[in-house]
Amino acid sequence: MGMLILIAYRNLVQARRRTLLLSAAIGLVTTLLVLLLSLSQGISDNLVKSATTLSAGHVVVAGFFKPSPSQAIPMVTDAGKVRAVIEKETPNLDYIIARGRGWGKIVGPGGTVQTGLSGVTLVNEPRFVATLQLAEQLEYKEGGEARILGDSTRIGSPGSVILFANQAKRLEVDVGDAVTFITETNDGRTNTIDLTVVAVARDLGMLSSWSVLVNMESLRKVYKLSDDTTGAFWVYVKDIDKADEVMNGLRVSLAQAGFQLMDHDPNPFFFKFETVAGEDWTGQKLDVTIWRDEVSFLVKILDAFDLVTVFISAVLLIIIAIGISNTMFNTVRERTREIGTMRAIGIQRGSVLLLFLLEASLLGLFATTVGAVAGAALSVGIDLAAFPVPIPALKAILLSDTVHMTVRLSTLLMSVVFLTVCTGLAALWPSFRAARMRPIVALGYVS
Amino acid sequence: MPAIVELNNVVKEYPLGKLVVTALHDVSIAITKGEFTAIAGPSGSGKTTILNMIGCMDVPTTGTVKIDGTLTNNLDDHALTTLRLNRIGFIFQSFNLVNVLDVRQNVEFPLLLQGKLSSKDRKLRVEEMVEKVGLTKQMTQRPNELSGGQRQRVAIARALVTNPAIVLADEPTANLDSTTGHAIIELMRDLNANDHTTFIFSTHDPKVMERATRLIMVADGKVV
Numbered sequence: 001m002g003m004l005i006l007i008a009y010r011n012l013v014q015a016r017r018r019t020l021l022l023s024a025a026i027g028l029v030t031t032l033l034v035l036l037l038s039l040s041q042g043i044s045d046n047l048v049k050s051a052t053t054l055s056a057g058h059v060v061v062a063g064f065f066k067p068s069p070s071q072a073i074p075m076v077t078d079a080g081k082v083r084a085v086i087e088k089e090t091p092n093l094d095y096i097i098a099r100g101r102g103w104g105k106i107v108g109p110g111g112t113v114q115t116g117l118s119g120v121t122l123v124n125e126p127r128f129v130a131t132l133q134l135a136e137q138l139e140y141k142e143g144g145e146a147r148i149l150g151d152s153t154r155i156g157s158p159g160s161v162i163l164f165a166n167q168a169k170r171l172e173v174d175v176g177d178a179v180t181f182i183t184e185t186n187d188g189r190t191n192t193i194d195l196t197v198v199a200v201a202r203d204l205g206m207l208s209s210w211s212v213l214v215n216m217e218s219l220r221k222v223y224k225l226s227d228d229t230t231g232a233f234w235v236y237v238k239d240i241d242k243a244d245e246v247m248n249g250l251r252v253s254l255a256q257a258g259f260q261l262m263d264h265d266p267n268p269f270f271f272k273f274e275t276v277a278g279e280d281w282t283g284q285k286l287d288v289t290i291w292r293d294e295v296s297f298l299v300k301i302l303d304a305f306d307l308v309t310v311f312i313s314a315v316l317l318i319i320i321a322i323g324i325s326n327t328m329f330n331t332v333r334e335r336t337r338e339i340g341t342m343r344a345i346g347i348q349r350g351s352v353l354l355l356f357l358l359e360a361s362l363l364g365l366f367a368t369t370v371g372a373v374a375g376a377a378l379s380v381g382i383d384l385a386a387f388p389v390p391i392p393a394l395k396a397i398l399l400s401d402t403v404h405m406t407v408r409l410s411t412l413l414m415s416v417v418f419l420t421v422c423t424g425l426a427a428l429w430p431s432f433r434a435a436r437m438r439p440i441v442a443l444g445y446v447s
Numbered sequence: 448m449p450a451i452v453e454l455n456n457v458v459k460e461y462p463l464g465k466l467v468v469t470a471l472h473d474v475s476i477a478i479t480k481g482e483f484t485a486i487a488g489p490s491g492s493g494k495t496t497i498l499n500m501i502g503c504m505d506v507p508t509t510g511t512v513k514i515d516g517t518l519t520n521n522l523d524d525h526a527l528t529t530l531r532l533n534r535i536g537f538i539f540q541s542f543n544l545v546n547v548l549d550v551r552q553n554v555e556f557p558l559l560l561q562g563k564l565s566s567k568d569r570k571l572r573v574e575e576m577v578e579k580v581g582l583t584k585q586m587t588q589r590p591n592e593l594s595g596g597q598r599q600r601v602a603i604a605r606a607l608v609t610n611p612a613i614v615l616a617d618e619p620t621a622n623l624d625s626t627t628g629h630a631i632i633e634l635m636r637d638l639n640a641n642d643h644t645t646f647i648f649s650t651h652d653p654k655v656m657e658r659a660t661r662l663i664m665v666a667d668g669k670v671v
């Protein structure tokens with residue numbers, strides 16, 4: 001085996017030009033794959049970040065209250081008791097946020113935006129309010145200054161709202177201006193409330209088009225909610241990867257505590273109004289989901305991106321595989337006499353097969369390693385450069401204003417192993433051809 | 448003494464398109480251990496085909512081949528390969544060394560395939576063989592750094608390193624000038640005389656034939 005590796009290695013060195021050419025091709029594909037995967041991972045990170053900031057906790061305990069069979073209100077009654085169960089039954093709980101939920105139109109001088117409302121109680125989540133990144137005026141107002149005008153902590157006062165930059169731009173409002181929120185209340189009538197913009201937050205991807213933060217008391221007032229209700233509990237745990245487990249655990253615990261639960265439906269709550277309104281029950285049912293469910297429509301975008309990645313990689317891989325296969329056929333042809341000699345001396349067919357597979361795999365390992373390192377370096381560079389995304393549609397897909405890429409060691413290792421194996425597989429046919437050659441034919445004694 | 452090589456009524460046919468070429472017509476040969484046998488004859492007479500039969504590189508169409516007591520007719524590729532590895536050494540007309548390996552590694556190669564010796568014993572055996580062919584100084588050189596005669600010496604060392612029962616050489620001097628060719632035959636003759644290794648080689652050079660202890664003449668696929 002050692003000798004076979006040596007022969008394979010030295011033949012690669014001997015055919016330096018061919019080796020380098022093929023390595024360059026394989027390396028480029030590896031680099032591209034690493035770039036695409038790092039971009040995908042970056043988008044995924046953006047998604048997690050914006051989803052768990054704007055739309056959900058790691059796990060969400062929400063629900064619908066139905067005063068009559070045909071009405072569905074997105075709220076949790078008996079909120080104190082529900083919170084107690086969550087606090088007691090969530091392993092590795094980090095913290096819980098209670099958010100009010102609403103859905104309606106905001107009207108300003110420039111137009112109207114359809115959006116969800118998140119009711120914020122400042123004393124409950126000072127950390128979130130403090131870390132919310134505010135936009136400079138020029139980000140939402142033409143001819144604006146490079147200066148932050150608002151103050152997010154003023155969300156604590158009644159009648160206040162924090163918009164995102166894209167909304168402020170469309171509504172043509174600035175900090176201090178008034179907007180009107182119009183919604184349908186629980187009893188089926190339209191209600192409106194005037195709100196004052198206290199801050200404009202920096203956009204957090206696509207989700208920030210459909211979300212505004214509003215003072216919780218004002219939300220209660222619009223929807224005429226009692227104190228022991230909330231829209232949803234956003235539950236944060238120490239390890240987001242355990243979210244599924246925690247969700248399933250909470251479903252059991254809440255059911256045991258006597259609450260009615262909706263079946264798990266992996267979609268955001270605003271997709272569920274019609275279904276729930278069409279069901280034949282009244283009273284309260286809880287809906288337990290995880291963050292991914294609340295942004296399922298964005299997860300689909302990410303899946304589509306991954307599909308494109310897979311497709312591009314597959315096409316390139318096929319082209320490269322044909323190149324590798326072709327080159328190996330040439331190698332085998334050139335070394336026919338050597339194969340015959342070794343077979344005469346007493347090497348078995350299997351070892352000849354191994355010899356050529358080793359040669360291809362060695363080449364693959366070298367090329368993919370270099371390619372993966374280059375891909376990682378490029379990804380880190382692009383991420384650090386924080387290129388602004390120029391096209392709004394692309395911003396929506398990338399879920400960020402700048403290109404964010406995340407390089408993971410596992411991604412690199414996977415790419416190297418996967419593409420090396422592919423290189424080996426591409427060499428399988430020519431290697432078999434080499435192994436099957438009869439020694440007298442290979443030695444040229446017989447045609 | 449029992450024969451180490453026994454060909455009995457060997458017929459070898461090659462398909463050539465729709466025709467069949469008969470390379471050997473009813474050849475019977477017996478060779479005993481320690482002989483230094485030359486198979487001589489004009490080009491196309493069947494010398495290579497005979498060596499291929501003896502070397503277990505191919506099996507006859509009819510008739511039997513017995514090598515060191517083993518009938519080759521019904522052996523599969525794996526068994527024939529094992530037989531070649533353990534019983535037969537090959538020397539080729541155009542040397543056929545592995546280009547990317549140096550002298551030491553080329554000679555060591557069959558021992559590695561056999562996997563019988565420890566690395567220390569292998570090293571000793573390789574050094575002993577390389578010394579016998581007079582290339583100790585060239586130990587770490589690659590074939591392309593050697594002359595034709597030196598390359599054939601490496602090939603001889605490689606063929607003999609496993610102590611095979613039979614060493615086959617198909618026109619070993621055909622690619623060498625006459626002086627060098629002569630030296631190669633003398634080297635083979637010495638190894639034959641000292642170690643009693645059985646050598647069978649083909650040639651159409653009368654000077655080379657002279658050195659043989661036994662001469663088998665072939666013409667048109669028949670022993671004459």
Ligand SMILES: Nc1ncnc2c1ncn2[C@@H]1O[C@H](COP(=O)(O)OP(=O)(O)O)[C@@H](O)[C@H]1O
Nearest residue numbers: 446447461463468470490491492493494495496
């Ligand atoms: N694969 C083959 N197909 C057809 N004829 C062959 C083949 N191999 C050898 N022959 C024929 O067999 C005969 C003997 O060939 P060979 O053993 O190579 O002779 P030599 O080595 O004495 O020159 C020749 O007539 C040659 O043309």
Ligand SMILES: [Mg+2]
Nearest residue numbers: 494495496617
């Ligand atoms: Mg011949």
